[in-house]
Amino acid sequence: MSASLGATRLGPGLLSLDDLDEAQLHALLTLAHQLKCGERVANLHGKVLGLVFLKASTRTRVSFTVAMYQLGGQVIDLSPGTTQVGRGEPVRDTARVLGRYVDGLAIRTFAQAELEEYAHYAGIPVINALTDHEHPCQILADLLTIRENFGRLAGLKLAYVGDGNNVAHSLLLGCAKAGVSIAVATPEGFAPDPAVSARASEIAGRTGAEVQILHDPFEAARGAHVLYTDVWTSMGQEAETQRRLQLFEHYQINAALLHCAEAEAIVLHCLPAHRGEEITDEVMEGPRSRIWEEAENRLHAQKAVLAALMGGRYFQAGGE
Numbered sequence: 504m505s506a507s508l509g510a511t512r513l514g515p516g517l518l519s520l521d522d523l524d525e526a527q528l529h530a531l532l533t534l535a536h537q538l539k540c541g542e543r544v545a546n547l548h549g550k551v552l553g554l555v556f557l558k559a560s561t562r563t564r565v566s567f568t569v570a571m572y573q574l575g576g577q578v579i580d581l582s583p584g585t586t587q588v589g590r591g592e593p594v595r596d597t598a599r600v601l602g603r604y605v606d607g608l609a610i611r612t613f614a615q616a617e618l619e620e621y622a623h624y625a626g627i628p629v630i631n632a633l634t635d636h637e638h639p640c641q642i643l644a645d646l647l648t649i650r651e652n653f654g655r656l657a658g659l660k661l662a663y664v665g666d667g668n669n670v671a672h673s674l675l676l677g678c679a680k681a682g683v684s685i686a687v688a689t690p691e692g693f694a695p696d697p698a699v700s701a702r703a704s705e706i707a708g709r710t711g712a713e714v715q716i717l718h719d720p721f722e723a724a725r726g727a728h729v730l731y732t733d734v735w736t737s738m739g740q741e742a743e744t745q746r747r748l749q750l751f752e753h754y755q756i757n758a759a760l761l762h763c764a765e766a767e768a769i770v771l772h773c774l775p776a777h778r779g780e781e782i783t784d785e786v787m788e789g790p791r792s793r794i795w796e797e798a799e800n801r802l803h804a805q806k807a808v809l810a811a812l813m814g815g816r817y818f819q820a821g822g823e
């Protein structure tokens with residue numbers, strides 16, 4: 504990120520949650536809260552964000568667009584079907600050109616390496632709007648939602664049940680940085696990338712959180728303040744859908760799993776959801792669900808990211 508958050512200067516974009524240190528993470532959440540409360544603490548008048556989306560999106564695309572409009576800026580759709588990227592123009596060429604027109608890029612693609620290539624060549628802030636490896640903007644909204652609900656982050660426990668995917672990776676990093684203990688329960692063979700788990704454990708060693716990689720969803724849910732799940736089959740894995748339906752059958756957030764968690768536990772899901780697969784309709788629509796608040800918080804969290812990266816805005820790193 505290009506803006507200074509208190510004494511710390513952020514890098515040139517948000518490619519991974521690991522691009523933020525703990526103070527920067529808390530400062531972004533505080534800015535998101537201020538923006539949500541209607542405080543006029545950021546202005547992107549005259550700035551243009553390019554949206555490069557190689558995968559479908561409802562929440563991310565719309566919330567980035569509305570965030571820019573509400574901050575006084577504009578967006579331009581640069582999806583491959585509308586540009587020469589779709590006809591094979593190399594990323595390094597495209598990035599160098601786009602960087603001379605727009606002030607930032609939000610990119611949703613497959614390989615993290617492609618995102619990094621855009622960031623390397625564009626010379627402007629690049630934001631990860633989801634790759635196969637990470638989904639950092641989602642997790643900023645999740646942490647905002649958890650902090651709003653409990654009034655704190657450090658000392659809580661989150662249980663993630665399902666696939667060790669992009670969302671699980673960013674949750675591992677984000678929870679560890681926020682001091683939230685995290686237990687991830689996946690079927691055998693679907694655990695998160697061991698490098699990400701190891702990095703999360705290293706961070707957690709500093710923040711006092713605990714990181715557990717498990718296979719039993721009930722063990723993960725025990726004592727949890729937050730239950731979290733995501734689709735069993737992510738975008739790009741559609742050929743594995745049938746196999747995954749069988750393998751993930753027991754990795755569902757339902758009434759029995761919720762019963763295992765703390766009495767005040769809340770349920771989150773990044774959406775889109777497949778009711779009857781990773782989560783029951785009863786839990787989604789039930790009193791412990793904070794899923795719609797979570798979806799709304801994408802807007803506020805991303806406004807904070809945009810302001811920090813593109814606004815040249817200086818604000819103080821704050822605690823929780």
Ligand code: CP
Pocket residue numbers: 559560561562563564633641773774775
């Ligand atoms: N959660 C999320 O990123 O949703 P979209 O795929 O609709 O953007």
Ligand code: NVA
Pocket residue numbers: 633668669670733734736737738773774775
């Ligand atoms: N893991 C999911 C997240 C969707 C927001 C996917 O990549 O499709």
